[in-house]
Amino acid sequence: MNSQTAALEIQNPTGTGRPRLEVRRVTRTWASMSPGGRTDVVLQDVSLSVGAGEFVAVLGPSGCGKSTLLNVIAGLQVPDSGEVLLDGDPHAQRIGRVAHMHQRDLLLPWRTVIENARLGLELGGIPVAEADRRAREVADRFGLSKVADSYPWKLSGGMRQRVALLRATLPDRSVLLLDEPFGALDAITRADLQKWLAEVLNRSNRAVVLVTHDIEEALILADRVYVMAGPSGRIVDEVSVALPRPRPEGIATSELFVAQKRRLLAALAGQEGMER
Amino acid sequence: MRASETFTPQLPSNVAYQRAKTLAADWLPPTALAATAIGAWEAAVRVLSVPAWLLPPPSSVLAVTWNSFGLLMGHAGTTLLEIILGFTLATVCGVSLAAGIASSRLLERSIYPFVIASQTVPVITIAPLLLVWVGPEITSKVIVVAIISFFPITVNLVDGLRASDREMVDMFRTLGATKRQVFLKLQTPSALPYLFSGLKVAAVVSVIGAVIGEWVGAQGGLGWLMRVSAPQLQTARVFAAILVLSVLAMLLFMAVAGAEKWALRNYPRSNTSRR
Structure with missing residues (x-):
């Protein structure tokens, strides 16, 4: 083979x-x-x-x-x-x-937008404060700075997918x-x-x-x-x-x-x- | 200021009216039902001249509650202490068991059947043995409370820890999560509503546990008071003790429900048992 x-x-x-x-x-x-x-x-x-x-x-x-x-x-x-x-x-x-983004946003309902976005960094062992800072930096480019501290269940489907993509792309893959x-x-x-x-x-x-x-x-x-x-x-x-x-x-x-x-x-x- | 006052004079009173209406809708049906039942009880006892040792009228139950308030509260304190210690023990053991069962196949296979079996043995048969083993002091009651209330905590939490979405777990894995991280950051928070469902049931049954423990042998407590009052034909006092016990159970339930509301304040409503 x-x-x-x-x-x-x-x-x-x-x-x-x-x-x-x-x-x-x-x-x-x-x-x-x-x-x-x-x-x-x-x-x-x-x-x-x-x-x-x-x-x-x-x-x-x-x-x-x-x-x-x-x-x-x-x-x-x-x-x-x-x-x-x-x-x-x-x-x-x-x-x-390998970063992987699904059709379902798979956002954790008990975490805010930023807390969801920084998940990958957190899991990679980056300190929460540092992960938070990096997520907030990029959130602006993703059009998410206004909802950074909202909970995902309050957002529209389109916004939720932006958060999901931010989460997938924040760790450098x-x-x-x-x-x-x-x-x-x-x-x-x-x-x-x-x-x-x-x-x-x-x-x-x-x-x-x-x-x-x-x-x-x-x-x-x-x-x-x-x-x-x-x-x-x-x-x-x-x-x-x-x-x-x-x-x-x-x-x-x-x-x-x-x-x-x-x-x-x-x-x-x-x-x-x-x-x- | 002035303009807004003349513009929306109706609004605040309207809101207050709506609020009063919801409050009434919540409280009126149970109050009406209780009032009707108590009224019928009072009337039946008086009309049929039922002797007080057989069935005292609600009015004399209230009178006894009022007159022996100090006595009742003293015993209620004993019972409450047993409940709080037993409930705490049940929570610690119940949560550890559930964590073990949910994270290890071996533990699940070996322990879970016995967790279930433990509930098929009536507590009333274990209580006298405990009395023999640890004596008539508070310890035996605390253990009975723990035995009866760890079960709903464990079962609900095991369900909650297992309920994690397959795709969510995959998402965590592609982000590089370890098994431990999946447990702490995904399974645990998603099991929290389940844990509180278990705790609410446990809070109510813990009162039953304490009474059973006291009934079998104690030096005080509301269960003991009922046990000694009944043979003396002080039936009104038995009812007064039951009344205090119900209030105690409801307060415990409300305390857990309040803790739940606080702990799940950021969860979406559909995810919790809140309305």
Whole structure:
């Protein structure tokens, strides 16, 4: 298995040497709940790579294994075969080194916005006063300074996701995983937050993996899009997004955008799916 | 100032009216029910000429309570001391047990069945043994209170510590949390409402525990007073002791509920037993 992976290694498209994050031929199965003891394949031979400062989207329908992929990358689940490399190291301890943001904000209701945001720093052993100071510094850029001492259950869904992202990004991690971060929000709030997210992450040199079922979200945010098909979780296409950065106002209705959207729709429908 | 006075003269009285209305809605039904029941009791005893040693009318229970107030309060003090010591012991043991059970599979398998089994043995059968083992002083009563009230604390807290959201735990792990940190910063605070549910039940049953302990053998306390008053056919005094006990139990419950309200003041309402 390992001797084959070298031949199939994906070149880092940004060309900055070794990719930050690399997933090599990962397969993951679940023992099926249905009688018969069959196993369900959730991820099949999934490979992808993300360079430093690159934003990659994994696009696919619900239930195609996207979240499982992120859990494997985060180190929460162990793949049946294949490997995940951090800065080229397949043995790197990934738990606690990869930032992970979920669709649910998962904010602790008994902690204020700042107390929630500083959680990762606190868990990393940074003294509370210092963690607090650093969280407050960045809260301003996240548009959270006015609600810094409010409790999360008093905030709107959009604000709560900002807090969740602040918490995920405050500890310095080279990889950020976003699991449908705006999936539970209304369309208008979602569009606002997408724009804001692009700005916030613009200057960082993190490798970002966004999982989404929203084609426009993938195109607005990502440099590259992997198309994933269910139910057995395969990558069926890879598309480089040829759109200017930062994305200009009204890009979503431009001809270029629509052409790329059409390409992705076709890939999702399986028409171009077999070409790789 | 003047303008606002003429502009909103209705507002303060309206707020006061609304507040009075909610207060009335809270208190009127139980008060009315109690008044009706007590009135019916008083009337029935008088009309049917029931002898006082069989069933005294509420008026004479109140009279005895008033006349022997000092005596009642003295015994209530003894009982209260037993309850407070027993309740504290139950809280310390109950919380430690729950922490152990929730964090170790081995402890859960070995101890939890016996925690449950301990409640299948009636306390009334253990109390005389305790009397033999530790004597008629306060210790035996404190132990009976602790035995009866640690159970709701342990069971509720174990449930609370286990109720942590799977995704929350994963979120903590991806932030690099150790098992100990997950326990202290996630499981413990999310179990706090459960702990208080257990403490409220424990506060009420601790009163029962103290009375049982005193009933079996004591040198004082409201349970002992009831035990010695009944054979003397001083039935009104038994009722007076019951009255004082109920008030005691309610005060204990309210004290725990007050502590709960303070401890959970920053929790969202849906997460607690508050209305």
